[in-house]
Amino acid sequence: xxxxxxxxxxxxxxxxxxxxxxxxxxxxxxxxxxxxxxxxxxxxxxxxxxxxxxxxxxxxxxxxxxxxxxxxxxxxxxxxxxxxxxxxxxxxxxxxxxxxxxxxxxxxxxxxxxxxxxxxxxxxxxxxxxxxxxxxxxxxxxxxxxxxxxxxxxxxxxxxxxxxxxxxxxxxxxxxxxxxxxxxxxxxxxxxxxxxxxxxxxxxxxxxxxxxxxxxxxxxxxxxxxxxxxxxxxxxxxxxxxxxxxxxxxxxxxxxxxxxxxxxxxxxxxxxxxxxxxxxxxxxxxxxxxxxxxxxxxxxxxxxxxxxxxxxxxxxxxxxxxxxxxxxxxxxxxxxxxxxxxxxxxxxxxxxxxxxxxxxxxxxxxxxxxxxxxxxxxxxxxxxxxxxxxxxxxxxxxxxxxxxxxxxxxxxxxxxxxxxxxxxxxxxxxxxxxxxxxxxxxxxxxxxxxxxxxxxxxxxxxxxxxxxxxxxxxxxxxxxxxxxxxxxxxxxxxxxxxxxxxxxxxxxxxxxxxxxxxx
Amino acid sequence: xxxxxxxxxxxxxxxxxxxxxxxxxxxxxxxxxxxxxxxxxxxxxxxxxxxxxxxxxxxxxxxxxxxxxxxxxxxxxxxxxxxxxxxxxxxxxxxxxxxxxxxxxxxxxxxxxxxxxxxxxxxxxxxxxxxxxxxxxxxxxxxxxxxxxxxxxxxxxxxxxxxxxxxxxxxxxxxxxxxxxxxxxxxxxxxxxxxxxxxxxxxxxxxxxxxxxxxxxxxxxxxxxxxxxxxxxxxxxxxxxxxxxxxxxxxxxxxxxxxxxxxxxxxxxxxxxxxxxxxxxxxxxxxxxxxxxxxxxxxxxxxxxxxx
Numbered sequence: 001x002x003x004x005x006x007x008x009x010x011x012x013x014x015x016x017x018x019x020x021x022x023x024x025x026x027x028x029x030x031x032x033x034x035x036x037x038x039x040x041x042x043x044x045x046x047x048x049x050x051x052x053x054x055x056x057x058x059x060x061x062x063x064x065x066x067x068x069x070x071x072x073x074x075x076x077x078x079x080x081x082x083x084x085x086x087x088x089x090x091x092x093x094x095x096x097x098x099x100x101x102x103x104x105x106x107x108x109x110x111x112x113x114x115x116x117x118x119x120x121x122x123x124x125x126x127x128x129x130x131x132x133x134x135x136x137x138x139x140x141x142x143x144x145x146x147x148x149x150x151x152x153x154x155x156x157x158x159x160x161x162x163x164x165x166x167x168x169x170x171x172x173x174x175x176x177x178x179x180x181x182x183x184x185x186x187x188x189x190x191x192x193x194x195x196x197x198x199x200x201x202x203x204x205x206x207x208x209x210x211x212x213x214x215x216x217x218x219x220x221x222x223x224x225x226x227x228x229x230x231x232x233x234x235x236x237x238x239x240x241x242x243x244x245x246x247x248x249x250x251x252x253x254x255x256x257x258x259x260x261x262x263x264x265x266x267x268x269x270x271x272x273x274x275x276x277x278x279x280x281x282x283x284x285x286x287x288x289x290x291x292x293x294x295x296x297x298x299x300x301x302x303x304x305x306x307x308x309x310x311x312x313x314x315x316x317x318x319x320x321x322x323x324x325x326x327x328x329x330x331x332x333x334x335x336x337x338x339x340x341x342x343x344x345x346x347x348x349x350x351x352x353x354x355x356x357x358x359x360x361x362x363x364x365x366x367x368x369x370x371x372x373x374x375x376x377x378x379x380x381x382x383x384x385x386x387x388x389x390x391x392x393x394x395x396x397x398x399x400x401x402x403x404x405x406x407x408x409x410x411x412x413x414x415x416x417x418x419x420x421x422x423x424x425x426x427x428x429x430x431x432x433x434x435x436x437x438x439x440x441x442x443x444x445x446x447x448x449x450x451x452x453x454x455x456x457x458x459x460x461x462x463x464x465x466x467x468x469x470x471x472x473x474x475x476x477x478x479x480x481x482x483x484x485x486x487x488x489x490x491x492x493x494x495x496x497x498x499x500x501x502x503x504x505x506x507x508x509x510x511x512x513x514x515x516x517x518x519x
Numbered sequence: 520x521x522x523x524x525x526x527x528x529x530x531x532x533x534x535x536x537x538x539x540x541x542x543x544x545x546x547x548x549x550x551x552x553x554x555x556x557x558x559x560x561x562x563x564x565x566x567x568x569x570x571x572x573x574x575x576x577x578x579x580x581x582x583x584x585x586x587x588x589x590x591x592x593x594x595x596x597x598x599x600x601x602x603x604x605x606x607x608x609x610x611x612x613x614x615x616x617x618x619x620x621x622x623x624x625x626x627x628x629x630x631x632x633x634x635x636x637x638x639x640x641x642x643x644x645x646x647x648x649x650x651x652x653x654x655x656x657x658x659x660x661x662x663x664x665x666x667x668x669x670x671x672x673x674x675x676x677x678x679x680x681x682x683x684x685x686x687x688x689x690x691x692x693x694x695x696x697x698x699x700x701x702x703x704x705x706x707x708x709x710x711x712x713x714x715x716x717x718x719x720x721x722x723x724x725x726x727x728x729x730x731x732x733x734x735x736x737x738x739x740x741x742x743x744x745x746x747x748x749x750x751x752x753x754x755x756x757x758x759x760x761x762x763x764x765x766x767x768x769x770x771x772x773x774x775x776x777x778x779x780x781x782x783x784x785x786x787x788x789x790x791x792x793x794x795x796x797x798x799x800x801x802x803x804x805x806x807x808x809x810x811x812x813x814x815x816x817x818x819x820x821x822x823x824x825x826x827x
Contacts, residue, residue: 061697082699097694099687101813110687111698115680141813 009073012037012196013058013165018067020053027053029220031067035165040187040197042207042228044240045217046438048408051200054217055167058198059091060084072164086113090158091167098150100143107142108157128159132186147297148179155186166190167198172206177466177499179296184210202240202439204233205467216240241440250450250472257287260339260427260458261308262321266328268307268314276300276482278307283460283477283484285427290449290459291487292473294466294498300482301431301462302345308429308460309342310335323426337368341425343416345432347409351416354405358397361404362386362419369423385422393418394444410437417445421452428452431462446472466495480504526770527654531662532728534766536561536720538665540744541751541758542672543716547593548748549676550709551689551818555611556596558741559618560714561721563588566622568722569629569732578637581726582661582719589718590711592618597710601703604822615741623734634730659727661719668716673755685709689816692823702823717741743794750801753814761801768793 013035020028028050035041045051056062058069060078069076071087078084084091098107105122112121122138129136134152142150151171158166168187172180187197187210199211207214208228216224216239224239238244266281278300285291295301306312307320310332314320317328323339336342342365344350352361363371363382371381386400393414397407404412413434420428433449434442449472453459462479463469469476470490477487478501485506488497500506540557547554554560564585572581596614599605639657646656676682685705688695692702724740725732743765751757772789775782805811 060699080699081697085699093697097691097697099690099694101690101817102683102687106683109680110683110695110700 010036011070012039012072013198014070015054015058016068016070018054018057018064018069020050020057020062020064026220028057028064031217031220031222033215033222035196035198036213037164037196038191038194039213040191040199040211042211042214043198043200043217044202044204044207044214044236046202046241046440048410048438049217049240050220051217052169053220055091055169055198055200058084058165059089059167082113085111085161085163088162088164089167090161090163090165091169092151092154092158092171093169098142098153101141103139103141104136104145104153105138107153108138108160111157112160124160125156128156132156132159132189133182134186151183159190163195165196165198167200169200170202171199172201172203177495178503180206203467204236204439207236208233218242237439241438249447251454252474254288254454256289257456257458258324259284259286259321260323261285261429261460264316264319264321266304266307266314266319268303268312270303271312276303278303278482281484283487285458285460287426287456287458288453289474290453290461290472292469292476293460293462293479293484294469294476294502295462295464295479296502297464299480301464301479303482304479304484305344305429305431305462308340309344333368336365339426341365341420341423341428343420343428343430343433345435347412347416348405352404352412355403357403358390358400358407358415359383359386361415362389362400365419366423386419389415389418389422392422393448410441413437414441414445417448421448425457427458427460429460429462432465433461433463434465434468435463442468466498469498470495478502478506480506521650524650524654526767526774527651528658529770529773530763530766531654531658532766533769534762534764535659535662535665536723536728536740537744537747537762537765538759539661539668539723540717540720540741541747541762542665542668542755543713543720544744545748545751545753545755545758546672546676546685546716547709547713548819549689549753549816550685550706551692551816551821551823552597552600552706552710552713553607553611553820554593554596554614554710554713555608555745556592556614556618556741557713557717557744558737558739559615559622560589560592560717561724561737561741561744562618562622563592564718564721565725565737566626566629566721566732567718569632569634569725570625572634572726573629573632578634578726582722585718585722585726586715587718589721590715593710593714593717596714597707600822601706601710604824607820607822619735619737626732626734629732630734632732634726636730637727659723661723661727664719669755669759676755686816689818692818692825696823696825702825706823717744720744739794743797746798747801750798750805752805752810753816754810757801757804761797764800765793765797768796 011034015031015033018028018031031054043051053062057064060080060083069078076087105118105125108125109116109118109121125138134156136149136152136156142153171183191197201207211228214226214228215222218240226236226239228236263281263283266278268278270277276299281304307314310330314328317326320328322335325338327335327338348354359382362385363377366385371378383400389395390397390400395415395418396411407415417433433445437445446468449459461469461473473490475487475489476493476498478485478498480502481504485501540561544554544557567588568581568585571584572578592614596610599610600607637659640660642656646652676686684700688700688702688705696702721737724736747758747761751761772792776786776789
């Protein structure tokens with residue numbers, strides 16, 4: 001099949017005029033894209049620009065309505081993912097397609113053709129993982145793996161098929177800086193061996209560091225190609241969003257006020273057998289400052305969030321002091337009445353009820369702000385409030401009566417942020433404020449947080465994106481294996497130091513915890 | 520046969536239909552399909568088995584007919600929930616009501632009929648073992664079938680590749696689809712297998728267990744089978760244990776009722792005892808959240824619509 005010489009088929013993959021129309025939206029319009037052999041090709045675009053749809057069509061998960069695809073010079077019609085794999089196309093999904101109750105070998109076996117012998121396969125997995133620096137234990141159950149390890153499993157699963165094109169969908173969103181560097185080494189090694197890589201991301205600095213060529217998508221259309229090494233992140237961002245990227249203005253905190261959140265030796269055993277126990281967490285957040293907590297996911301962030309929001313109570317009421325009141329045993333509603341606002345990580349299901357309208361979702365946290373009268377809902381007030389969230393925070397939606405799950409992730413996040421901010425909290429806890437949100441919306445949300453701080457609110461941000469924390473925080477601390485590091489002023493630290501701390505090594509006097517080092 | 524042997528013998532006979540039905544449901548549920556229609560499918564299997572056996576004289580043709588009846592019922596269910604994306608719980612309940620009612624209607628002319636008792640199959644040597652030999656190895660063919668089914672399903676689920684694919688579909692049809700497995704087709708096959716087994720279980724009742732047809736003779740066994748799968752945390756061995764526990768208590772209470780002992784327990788309570796005891800014991804052994812989490816099919820009861 002591949003008897004053609006390199007000269008004839010310079011391109012491994014050629015897309016021409018690909019169009020995909022969904023009932024309510026044109027996902028891709030006349031998209032053309034060419035990927036050379038051994039090339040790391042970035043596909044850049046905001047959320048909803050049509051990157052994922054395009055990749056799904058290459059991988060055979062979705063079918064294009066028009067246009068053609070050539071694979072190594074031959075016209076192909078990819079029927080399904082199995083067909084794509086047999087051609088030599090592998091894909092690592094943004095939301096992992098692993099099965100949690102199966103172990104690593106079983107997960108890998110499912111993606112391979114035929115009926116591989118599991119014991120032999122375990123050997124192959126170890127071999128590939130050694131060759132590309134992707135350590136993973138073949139016998140472990142997937143649900144017990146960290147996110148970084150899961151990604152390695154996905155990559156190994158692709159590599160075992162000897163792919164000639166590897167599609168990576170937002171691969172670094174969950175990795176430590178050190179792990180990102182290792183991943184890049186792996187990808188470069190693959191490209192050197194002749195494998196082409198399609199790299200989807202919205203992180204411009206990474207694209208600049210890694211990719212040879214970039215294709216930019218906006219609203220489903222190609223708006224330009226560029227050589228990332230010849231561009232600046234700023235120029236690529238403007239290609240991507242069609243205008244200059246606003247950079248949040250971050251001035252030094254003017255004056256620190258009273259302590260709004262205090263954690264005193266907060267410890268909690270996790271109920272979840274795969275959770276993390278919190279150990280002696282000490283933290284103070286004052287009025288007028290943003291404190292960031294960095295860390296690789298699964299190191300106790302979720303447990304800390306539950307303890308802060310009141311979804312899980314702690315035995316010692318004094319362990320969580322909100323606005324001067326010992327709240328460890330208070331329920332979430334009581335904590336909100338004390339002045340705390342809360343933006344959880346999961347937008348659908350925690351931040352908002354997916355099937356309820358935006359108005360109803362606004363009511364959920366705003367009900368104690370005069371929106372009830374004698375126990376009856378004041379629908380007019382609620383609608384007004386929801387409309388205000390939508391207007392003030394540029395939420396793109398069909399109106400306040402539309403269901404929360406009809407919004408894109410970024411717009412819903414803006415709505416939820418708006419709802420919490422408009423309630424004027426004295427203390428705001430935010431988890432992953434811009435996770436899965438495009439750069440334009442992310443910049444907007446960050447600016448809102450800074451503005452809120454300037455008005456005197458104390459803000460705690462828990463995020464896995466280090467760049468973000470460095471952009472908005474005044475102080476930064478790291479959570480690793482359920483312990484919290486001391487905090488440092490932003491000026492006194494740097495990304496590398498925080499990166500090292502993320503593997504739990506801020507306190508050399510103590511032995512480093514072993515479970516969290518995923519580098 | 521001494522008393523111990525006959526109690527053991529009866530226990531196994533009483534547990535057998537539950538094993539067959541519950542293992543069939545276990546396969547369907549492992550693929551993510553919750554079919555609450557077991558009671559109706561058993562009833563249809565029972566009347567189909569009885570009628571065909573009566574007319575043809577062959578209990579084996581009867582079992583085949585029962586299997587076919589169950590499979591057809593589950594196929595209808597599968598079209599509703601897998602192709603038309605109907606709600607699984609509501610559709611399953613409707614299937615139960617349909618099956619029970621339809622079987623009563625079809626079975627009206629057969630109510631006065633009685634089948635010939637099918638003789639047991641004696642396995643030489645093994646049946647000569649004292650006490651247990653006669654109970655275990657001088658049994659109806661379907662008893663041996665239930666054991667083979669158990670072994671086959673354990674092997675299928677945990678040793679074979681199709682079983683691995685089935686478990687994967689049950690955990691996340693979206694992921695399975697994204698790596699190229701026909702999740703809907705797999706769910707169809709699992710659902711129809713579950714229906715076929717329910718049909719066999721039903722025909723066992725009317726052809727072997729009590730060789731006659733009475734309306735409502737399934738008597739809630741379909742429901743118990745469904746509960747058995749859940750409380751056994753989707754593990755075949757626990758299904759086996761639960762089914763024999765049910766059979767054991769069933770026989771024990773019949774024994775007490777028939778012994779003429781002077782006890783002041785209402786017979787209704789005794790009749791309810793096997794159901795109660797099975798549930799209580801299984802609830803107690805399935806308390807461990809960890810086993811539930813590792814064995815429960817995550818997508819159970821959720822419709823799956825692949826992207827176009």
